[in-house]
């Protein structure tokens with residue numbers, strides 16, 4: 001039996017100003033080269049599931065790799081498409097939630113970077129794993145990262161009922177504020193609304209604001225629902241979805257994860 005008290009439709013905050021922030025500032029990171037080698041080593045065609053604004057996808061296409069992209073957020077995909085056009089590549093981009101994945105191709109590799117557990121609840125995530133399995137060719141590989149539930153000290157304290165009573169957090173006075181190359185200023189504020197240790201569901205809110213020439217031109221609030229998974233739990237979920245030979249790596253290295261690892265990478269074969 002699974003206990004859930006979350007809404008049936010996936011909810012993610014990657015829209016409006018939040019999507020613009022991703023497109024503007026999230027363009028690098030060790031994940032790009034790490035996931036790329038799975039695609040290069042007999043891993044084409046590949047699907048970048050939850051591709052967002054193309055942080056991984058666009059460099060892969062530029063490198064001549066055969067990779068499709070899929071994401072729930074039309075805003076993230078629109079910005080991905082804009083960047084692709086600027087950089088002279090033309091990916092197949094599909095607007096789909098991962099638990100509804102239904103694409104015309106089968107893949108040698110499916111990568112999910114920073115996307116698994118977002119938007120929905122445990123039922124959605126179990127269905128997503130089954131669909132990833134269906135969309136792989138025999139012998140194909142799913143490479144998926146998962147931030148461990150205890151990596152974020154601010155969030156982890158709300159697993160305790162003594163601390164949970166203070167939720168929802170108040171909106172912070174200031175957040176991350178950055179200026180883009182064209183002078184546009186962006187600010188993101190976030191707060192934790194709900195942590196349910198039974199379902200392992202967390203609800204967060206983000207308020208994004210955007211200024212041009214000192215004038216506020218766009219502001220919006222968005223909700224992110226997510227489910228946190230422990231490493232052995234996700235391992236069992238992958239086996240239940242039909243995967244075998246699940247190998248674990250820590251923090252985008254060749255090493256096995258340790259108790260210090262924040263991001264466990266699951267390499268699971270069909």
Ligand SMILES: C[S@@+](CC[C@H](N)C(=O)[O-])C[C@H]1O[C@@H](n2cnc3c(N)ncnc32)[C@H](O)[C@@H]1O
Pocket residue numbers: 010011012014026031049050051052053054055056070071072073076096097098099112113114115118119120
């Ligand atoms: C943290 S971003 C990562 C984007 C990209 N993979 C990267 O590493 O730059 C998470 C992405 O997952 C997408 N997403 C969230 N929930 C989803 C769901 N249930 N199905 C498909 N995509 C989802 C969001 O729209 C967002 O683009």
